[in-house]
Every structure is written in C-alpha cells, then in structure tokens.
Amino acid sequence: MTQWTGGYVDGIDYTHGYYRELGPLHAAMALTHAGVAMPAVATACELGFGQGLSTNIHAAAASVAWYGTDFNPVQAGFAAQLAQAAGSGAQLTDQSFDDYCARTDLPDFDFIALHGVWSWVSPANRTLLRDFVQRKLKPGGVLYMSYNCQPGWAPMVPLRDLLSTYVARMTAPGDRLAHRIDAALDFADRLQATCPAYLQAYPQVAARLAGLRQHDRRYLAHEYFNADWQPVDFTEQAAVLADAGLVYACPAHHLDQLDLFHLTAPQRALLAQLPDPVRRQGVRDLLLNQHFRRDYWVKAPDRPQGLDGDGGSRLAAPAHEAAMRSQRVVLVMPRADIDLTVRTGAFAIALNETMYAPLLAALQDHQPRTVAELEVLAPMRGGVRQLFEAVFILCGMGVLAPAQAPQAAAAASTSCRRLNLALLDHARGHDDIHHLASALVGGGLPMPRIPQLFLLAQARGLRGASAWCNFAWAQLASSDTPVHKDGQPLTTPADKREELQRKAAIFERDYLAMYQALGLADEQG
Template identity: 45%
Template sequence: MTDWTSGYVADIGYTYGYYDWVNPLRVKLALLKAGLVLPNTATACELGFGQGVSVNIHGASSPIRWYGTDFNPAQASYAQELAACVEDGPRLYDQSFAEFCGRDDLPDFDFIALHGIWSWISDENRAVIVDFVRRKLKTGGVLYISYNTQPGFASMVPVRNLMTQHASVMAPAGAGAVAKVDGAIAFTNRLMATNPLFARLNPQIAERLKKMESHDRHYLAHEYFNRDWLPMSFADMAGWLSEAKLDFACSAAYSELVPALQITPEQHAFISEIPDEVLRESVFDFMICQQFRRDYWVKGKRRLQAIEYAEQLRAHRVILCERADAIKLTATGALGEGTLNASIYPPLINLLSDHAVRSIGDIEAALRGQGITLAQIHEACLLLADKGALANAQDPSVAAARRPQTELLNQRLRRQARGDGEVSGLASPVTGAGVAVNRFQQLFISAMAEGRQQPSEWAYHAWQVLKASQQTITKQGVTLVGDEENLAELSSQASEFRDQRLPLLRALGVV
C-alpha cells in the first residue's frame, strides 16, 4: 500500500494561521530596497497551502489568479470550500507535489510561494519543486521560500532527532500525534534534568524546550515530528535554486533590510568586503545566528536605475493599520531593541493617522519641509510594516472592485467563528491581505451586519452564540460563570472594539 503522506504528519491538521509572507503585494517594498526591477503579478501559486486561509484571503482580496496544492485531503477540502465562496476563486487541489507539478493545464506564474515547506520534505520532493519553478516561473518572476537554517538550528538537530526517535519507539501503540509530542517533550525534559554535557555545552536548548511546551501541539507535530526535517544552509539553498536559474534578490523579512538593527558597524564593514553574494549571506547568518530564513529569489535579476527606483517607490501606496497612539517608537533586530528616529517617525505616523491610503510620493511631498528624504521614508515604511503598524495598499479602484469578494469570504469565516476561533483574521480589499480579527470581534461584526448598533447588543449576540455551543469565556485563567459575568466581559470587549478596533477595520474595508 502506498504511503500518500511521504512521511509527513497527516493524522492531525495544520493550524489555521494567516501568513502575509506568501502575499506578492508585499514584494515591492523589499525589491525596491534591493534596487531590483519589480514583477507585475497576474498569476500566483502556493505550494503546500495548509488549511488554505492565506491563499483564499489573497485570492479574494486581489485580482491575482491563484493556484495551489496541499497533499492533505482534509485541508484541501476546507480550502476548496473557502474558494467556492467567491467568484473565480483560487484553483486548489489535494495533489502531491509530483502530481500537481506535472499537470499540463497550469499557466506560467509570476509568483510562486512556499512557506514552511522546504525544510520538511524529502530531497525527491525538493527536486520536483525546483524543476517546477524552472519550468513554470516566468522570466522576471519571484519565488518566495522560507526554511529552517544553520547555524541557528545547529544545536537543535540532535534534540529533534532524539524526540522523533522517542515518538517512534516509545509511544504506546495507537497513540496519536499529540500524545507522541507530549511524550517526547516529557522524555527530553527528564533527560535534560540529568544535566548531560550536551545541555551544558548548549545552554540555549533549555530555553528552546521551555518555549516548545507553550506551543500548540498541532504546530509542534508539523514542525518537528515529520520524517524529513533539514535545516539547510543558505549556500546549500543557493545550490538547489541555481538549477531553476534563480538569483537571490533579498530577504523577505523587512527588518533584515535595515542592517543597523541586525549587525554592528564592525560586522557591517567586515561583510561589505565579501564580493561573493552566497558567502556574504552565509556570513550574515552566522552574525545573527539565523535559524529561519524568508527570502525572495528572482528569475533574471535586473537592477533599477536610480530614477526608476524613485519613480516606482513614489507610486507605491501604504496605509497605517494601527492606532497612532498605540505605535511604540522601537524596532527589534538581532542586536536587540532600538529606538526609532524621533525626527522621522512621529511626523510620518501623524500624517498617516487618519488611515487614508497614500502614495509614498504624496508622503514625501507632505514631509519635505521637515527634511525627511525619500530613502528615509522607504526605510520607515519597512520597519513600520515589520511591526504590523503599516500595510501595503492597493489602488483604490482595485480595492473597490474586490470588496464584494472579500465580504463573501469574510461572511463565511464569520460563520465559522460561531463554533470556534481557529481563524483569527479576515480579508481586506484595501491591503489585499489578511487583518487580525479575533473570534469575539468577528461575532460583533456579524451582529452589526444583522442591524444591531450598540456594543451591548453585539455582546448579547456573541453570548447567545457561545451559549448555543455550551461555551464560556476564560479571563486570566478563570472561567466566567453565568449570564451576568460572561455578558459583562463581552460588553467590555465590545465597547473597546467600537472605540479602538472598529475605525481601523472600516478604513481597511473589512467592515
């Protein structure tokens, strides 16, 4: 009998997270920072879409035509159900990489994305993907890929191998993935309590194990307990992708495009002397002890002229997606937390505080009298976006055209929120991306859609939904009892939602 899982954990589903990394709309700010020619994206593909939340949000909120596959039929079925909610939704399949990549009815793609896939599959599947990218990524197209890497994961490799060995030979017959994960963690903690020399030579392992215990077991099963798990060096990744004629463009992690947050001046001087790009990136990984890379690669890398860079950056649109008074003037990198320039960020944030979509050119013109340059605005947008305070924005005409589709998808997601809080985001036609909206907030929005106007009414609606499912609220570890306590908490949250979150969601076209 053929093992369709190929050694991948399949007895429990992956989490329902949203990942903006697989959104082609976020590519522009990064590639412009690298001074590279930008692609025009009309077709896109996500390989290994998990539950399909991201691909469906991106498919509903932008005019890009999406395709994708995930080998797990339960996950693909859920994703296809979401896709069916909107007109001309993503074309999603439950095929293996070999089956999907061998299809003869797929278009060529401007953008291909793999998030959390590469490190957890076999070399055979990696070869299939590289061949697919070589054949199906258009010239000038972009590949987004993320993967566990050395040296940050070097000390974790033997620990992970030990845990999977325990899960394989010590778990009781018939034990599910969650039980195997719990058993392996408990066993490893007992081992570390004996103070082995390995733990003394690698003191960071204790902290990593502590963090693991707090993670969702479904996530841990998929992260650490597949048959294949390989933290790969940047040099090895470059070797694989050279077969697809790809060149490294830049990091997709916006904060890594600002060296001052990541490396010291001495380190920057050292790395600047290295002419070879692959060696330079490898050294950078050592400097910051990189453990997870998010990268953009381009088929046919071309540099922009200075005038082209300025023109295209000025045309790019952004929107502030956090309350101005809630934005901390700090940024975090490998060097720790740094303070943002007080002569740049407060004026920029104040200008954007009305949550209107603006081009960077308009921002530049408005701030010119304060001596703020175009390059400084570019870097500020990168760091504010990295903090989640700012988002890339679509042309207003595109946003207006996509709003009926995002509303259809959001209605479906809000219906799901009646029973669980698995999906904690909704689609924004303004940003072409997902926006964080927790379960109770989704229930409040549903109450508004039914004509209820006051927070007390929203709270009552949410409580009736919870009661129907025999659910209650837990606050600070204490389960609330009865109508009065639960309604009081929901009313408080509804009022806060009205005052603080609702204006932002309206600006983003979510409500």
Template identity: 50%
Template sequence: MTDWTAGYMADIPYIYGYYSELNPLFVQLAFLNAGLALPQNGTACELGFGQGVSINMHAAASTTRWYGNDFNPSQAAFAQELAAASGAGADLSDEAFEEFCKRPDLPDFDYISMHGIWSWISDANRTIIVDFVRRKLKVGGVLYVSYNTQPGWAAMVPMRDLLSEYSEVMDAPGHGVAARIDNALDFADRLMATDPVYARQMPQVAKNLANMKSHERSYLAHEYFNRDWHPMSFSRMAKWLAPAKLEYACPAKYLDHVESIDLTPAQQQFLNEIPSTALRETTRDFMTGQTFRRDYWVKGKRTLSAFDQAEALRRHRVMLVTPRDRVVLQATGSVKAAGLAPQVYQPILDFLAGHQPRSIGQIEAAVRDAGVVFPLLVQALMVLAGKRDLVTVQDEQVTAAAKPRCEKLNEALIAKARGANVVGSLASPVTGGGIPVGRFEQLFLLARQQGQNSPQEWARFVWTVLAAQGQRLSKDGRPLESAEENIAQLGELAETFSERDLPILKALGVAS
C-alpha cells in the first residue's frame, strides 16, 4: 500500500488556528513601513492550509480569489465545508504538493503563503514548492513563509530526535498518537531525572519539555513528531528561494520592525555594519535566539521614495480593536518587554478610542499638538499592530461585498461552538480576516441571533447549551456545580461582553 503521508503526521488532525500573517491585507503596513511598493491582490494561494480556517476567513472577508491544498483528506473536507458555508468560492483540494503544483488550471498568483510547513516537509517537496513559486508567482507578487530557525532550536534538536525515535521504536503501532506522545514525554522526563550531561549543558531543555506538556497533543504531533523536521538558518532559506527570483522584503512580525524592542544599541550598530541581508538576518537570529521566523519575500522588490512612502502611509487606514482602557503600554518582543512612552501612545489611543477606521493622516493631524511627529507615530502604530491592539482596515466597497459571506461563515462557526471550542475566531469584513472570539462569546452572539436581548438572557441560553452536554464552568480553579452558580458566572461574562467586546465586534462587522 502506498504511504500517502510521506512521513507527515496525518493520523491526528492539526489545530484549528487562525494566523493573521497569512492575510494579504496584513502585508500592507509591513511593506509601507519598510518603504516598499504594495503588491496587487486579486489571486492568492495557501499551500498546506491545515484545517483551512485562515484561507476560508480570507476568502470570505475579501474579494480575492483563493486556491489552496492540504493533502490530509479529513482536514480538506473540513475546509471545504467552511467554503461551502460562506459561498466564497475558494478552490480547496486534498492534493499533495506534487499534484497540486502541477495543475494546469491554476492562475498566476499575486500572493502565495505557507505557515510552518516548510520545516516539516522533505527536500523533494521543498523543490516542488520553489518551482511552483517560480512559475506561478507574478512579478511584484509576495510570498509569506514561516519556519523554525536554527539558533532558537539548537539545544532542542537532539531531544526532538530522541522523542521521535522513542515514539517510532518503543511504542506499539496500535497506540494512538496522543498516547505515544505522552509516553515519549514520560521517557524524556525519566532521562532528565538521571542528570545527563546534556541536561547540564542545555538547561533550557527541561523548561521546553515542561512547556510541551501544556500544549495540545495535536500541535505537538505536527511540531515535533513528523519524519521531516528541519530548523533552517535565514541564509539557507535565501538560497532555497533564490531560483524563484525572490528577494527578502521584511518581517511579517510587526514588532520585528522595531529593533529597539529586542536589540541593544550595540547590537543594532553591529547589525548595521553588515552589508549582506542574508548574513545580517542570520546574525540577528543569534542575537534574539529566534525559534520561528515569519517573513515576506517579493518577486521584484521596488523601493518607494520617501515622499511616496509617507503619502501611502498617510492614506493607510487602521482601527483600534482593544478596549481603550485595556491597552497595556508594554510590548513584548522575542527577548524582552519594553515600556511604551505614555506621552506618545496616550494621544494616539485617545483619538482611536471610538473604534472607527481612521487614516494615518487623520491620526497625524489629531496628535500633532501633542508633539507626536510622523516617524514616531508610524513606529507607535507598528507596535500597536504588532500587539494586535490595532488592525488594518480595507476599503468600504470590499467590506460591503465581503459582509454577506462573512455572516454565512460566522453562522457556521458559531453553530459549531455549541458542541465544543472548535475555532476561536470569526471573520471580519472590515479587516479582511479573522478576529479572536472565544466560545462563550460566540454563544452569546448566537443567543442574540435567536432573539435574546439582555446579557442575563444570553447567560441562561448558554447554560442550556452547556447543561445539555454535562458541561460546567469553573471559578478560581473550582468547578461550579449548581445551575445558579453557572448562570451567575455566565451572567458576569455576558455583562462584560456586552459592555466591552460587543461594540468592537459591531464596528468590525462581526456582530450586527
């Protein structure tokens, strides 16, 4: 029998995550901050879309035509179910990379994305993907790729290989994947208890193992237990992508644009003396101990003049999506946390507190009297966007076209929330992508859709859903047993949702 998995962990489903960096709209602020010309955005492709949450939200919440593949049929089926619910027309298949990338019916793409998969596939599949990008990415098009990097994983590579080897050699084939992972972690704990020299040389490994136990087994299976698992340096990634005529554009992680957050002045000066982009980025990863890079690459890099960059930035629209009083004036990078100057951030946040779309030019005019100059404003907005307090907003015409599809997709996702916490995001036609919305909040929205008007009615509605399944809430680590306790706790959550979250979801087009 042919092994269609090619060594990939396919007998346990991947997590139902949403990744905003996959959103083509997310490219805009990153490119403008880097002084780069913006790409077109008519056709897009996601390779290895997992459960298809991101690609379906991006298809529903935009006018972009989306294509994608994931060779796991159960994951592709879930993705196709969501596509049918929204009616966005995304072309989603269960083809492997070799089959999908050779399809003659695929258009050329403005944007190609892949999240994480680069680290978990063979060199043969990497070659297929690079050739696909070479042939199918338009001139001026953007590739988003994220992958495990060497400096942050150096200590853990031997332990990962040991865990994988134990799972393959010692566990019976009939054991489930979750049990095999638990057994491998137990083996690692027993090894560490013997005080091996490796543990003394690499003290962070013990912390990594402890952290692994808190993750979902579906995440660990795909992150640690695939046959292929290759952390890669930036320099090597650049060599892989060179045949596709790609140049490094900028980080997709916004906080990496603000080097003062993670790097000391001496480190910044050291990096600035390195003329090679590949060597500079590789060296930077050593400074930050980077474990996972998120990067944009472009075919045909074009730099804007300082004038054109400033004008494009002033036209760019954003919206505050965190309640004003809950924005923390601190940003946490890869290495450390940095305080944010109140005299800069407070005027910006005060102007955006109404959660309405504003152009950067409008914000500039509003904060000018507070002494916030334009370069400082742009940096502050990058930080707020990197903290996910701020999002880019798309054109009103696109928002209007996407709204009906988002409503249909969100109805399907909220219906799933009745049984379990499946997808923790909903689609926003304003942002062109997903917005975090927890299970209880989704159920409160469902109660509103069914005519329940007050937070207390929402709480009782949600309790009927939970009670029918024998589910309970907890408070301060203690399960709540009585119906009265559960309804009271849900009532508090519903009141908070009504006062704090619902107005923002309305502004984002997620709630009516």
C-alpha cells in the first residue's frame, strides 16, 4: 500500500462488476416510486469507478456525458480503453480524489455516483467527496451512494481489524497480496480452532469468517484489507450529507422500498409510527441487521415545480401520477423463465399470477411500453398506482427493466454495439465480465460468457447453433476453460462439446430473438 492511494488497497485489481443502481433510468424508476422528482440527466460522474464497467455501459447506452476517476492506473486504463472502443466520449482518469476534486474544468453534474467507496476511504477523503458533491451536484440533482453500515457489520469490526493488521505487519511486503491474504486467513483458521469466546458470543461472525475463503481474492482485498474500513450508521450518514445540502430520497434497490417483502407485520406497524424518514430507516436497519446500504439522495432544488407544499423534492399527487405514467419498461426475460416469487432474505412471497399474467402478456414481444400504455393493455382495479407497483416489483426482480424513449435508444445504438463488440472480444480469453450494454434499456443486461461467445460468432457472420458451438469450443478449448452442466464441471472434450451444442440450441430457440429485440444481437442476415 502506498501513501498516494489514500490508504486504499493497491497491488490487486478490483472485479469487473456492473451495478444497475448507477444508471439514471434505474434511479428515475426508484425515485418515481418514492414520489421524488428526478431531474433530466445530461452530465454524470462516478468517483472511484473500479474497472469502469458500469460507467462505460451507462455512457454508451444513453446520451449522458459521463466523467469519473479511479486512482488505480491499470483499472482506469482499462476503463478508458472501453470508452474509446465505444466512442462514448466518457472522460475517465486515474487521478486521486484530492487532485480530481480540485479540478476547475469539470461541469456541474445532474447525477453523481459513489459505489463501494465511502466506507473504504480515509476521513480526509470522505471530506473531499462530501465537499465535491456539495459544490458540483446541481440543485435537484441525485447522489447514489452505497456503503457498509451498522448494525450488521458491527460484530465483524474486531476481526476485520485483526486480518488487516496481520497482512500489514506479519506478512512480507514484497509478496503478492493474494498470498498475504491467504496467510491472514490461515491465521484466522488457527484462531477459530481455539474456540475464542468472542466467536462463541457472535456465531454469525464465525460463519462469515469461515466463508471468506470462498470469495475471490480481489473482492477480499478491496472489502477487508484497506487501511480504512468504517461501517456507517445511517442517521450519522444522513447528518453528514445534510451538511452538503442533500436529503434522503429512497433505497436504490427497488425491492428495498417494499417492506412487505422484508419485514413482519408487527415490524411494519412499528415503522409506520415513525414519520421521520431518516429515523425510520435507522430503525429498519436494526430490524434487518442491515450490513450494506444503497441509497439515493437529492440536493434541494432551487425552484420546485409540481412539488409538494414544503418546498422539498416530493411530488404532489398529480405530478406523481404523471411521473408514474411516463415510465417506460420492457420485458428482459423469456416468459417461460419467469418465476413470480419474490425472494428476499427470510421471505418468499408468491405474486398473484392472475394479476401479473395480463401485464406480462402485454410485454411478451419485448417491445417497450409506457405505464400509460399498459393502463389500456393490462388495466388493474387499483388504477395506475397498483399497476405501477406491479411494474416496479417486476423491475426489482429483474424481469422488467426501465426503457428509454425510441429516439434516445436510436442515438445510443452505435456506441452500444461498439462497446459490446469490445466486451465480446474480451470474453474470448476471460470470464470476468457478465453484462452487455443495451441502448433500449439505457444500461446493462446480464450475459454469461458462453452466450457472449455465441453472440460474437453471430456478429462475425456465423449462422446456426452448430457454427456457434464450434466457435465457442475453439475459444474455450484453447485455454482449457471448464464447461459445467447442472453445476458440475465436465471432464471429457466430448461431453463439453455436447453441452455447448445443447446450450447453443437453447440460445437459438429461446433467446436470440429476445436479444435482437433488446439490441444485444445483430439481426440475422
């Protein structure tokens, strides 16, 4: 670790994750459900973008000027290469927060994202980030922030400190960080074998400690081994951001707004007694033993229009219903794959098939429709609010996705295709990126490696399941990449090819037309 990183771990690159909460369309759906005004987003910034996959997908998939920095030059270089391949114009650098936040040539932003940064940087850097948001986020603009929180992480703090200190003081600085992490985990195993009273008092910590070895070492390095690691109390976080002129809006993960899927009836009744949204969220964290939060915050607007009487960002009833009707969605799963059961933690709640079937039927052609259009095609007894709630739940489940207007999708189609071709080519030798950009949804959609290879074969003019299977096999066999069936690795080349052929046939029969409608696959020539 070096001083210029601000205490953040270096020597091992971060994973290539995609996070839909960083997308303005996802934010618009979440804020609309919460009854909060969403600004038009022309400029956006991600501070600490990691490998830059989310930033690049959102920059390619919408007409938004994206900016950002990540101190790691290897990660920033990879992100910049993707931006160049897409031709999106995203301005991505490898500056420290200190240098980046001091720049005078940056525009003001409608949307700023801080994913997985706040809990892992020094207090000085947190002050820099807060001040940057205060200065550069426009009135009415939206901040996305995710962070480790209390109370869920509280019992883990002593063990995390022990592991981090062990790596810093008991391993060779010149050794690979992954090896040093393994040495710390070995020590943790020896510690656990002595049956320490602390782990007996907190059995969930013992279980978490035992599960660390199952994680990618890149994840462990950035999650546990920074010099700074501070789970945050939500009410304290709200106070810090209030000093920057921001108010809490809503959870960024859609299903987190729906307490029916998370809390018992007595717990929901208790929360209903708390009118203050900040206090309500703090108590909710205790009820759920919350360990990670994903939230949207809004900077107070200068001139509220269509808002409620208190001058805040909450929409008055007519404006709220208009915002709901304007939301556009598209089905992003084959109908046969949809399981109408919401699973969250200890809850598994079956949705009403009779109510949801007409809605899914209206969207089964994978063409986007507004909620206003769905009111005609699949009306519900509860009117637009019940319909929007159903749409919102399906978006939270990943069955539907927010969609752009046709003109915006058309404008982003070229940059999305260019970015996707670069990602598909990357998949020839790597299995670390599992999303592609869709201009239709203004963001990313899941795509495992083998279907990516089928899409690359199709983009190169190969036609039919057999040709795609042969192409994918050539890529996988050259690197001895395992092929799995029913979760188990296959051992013989014949079995691997047979499984690839089966997957290619399913891809051609059940998925290709959908991917073409969603802009992820070329039309067959």
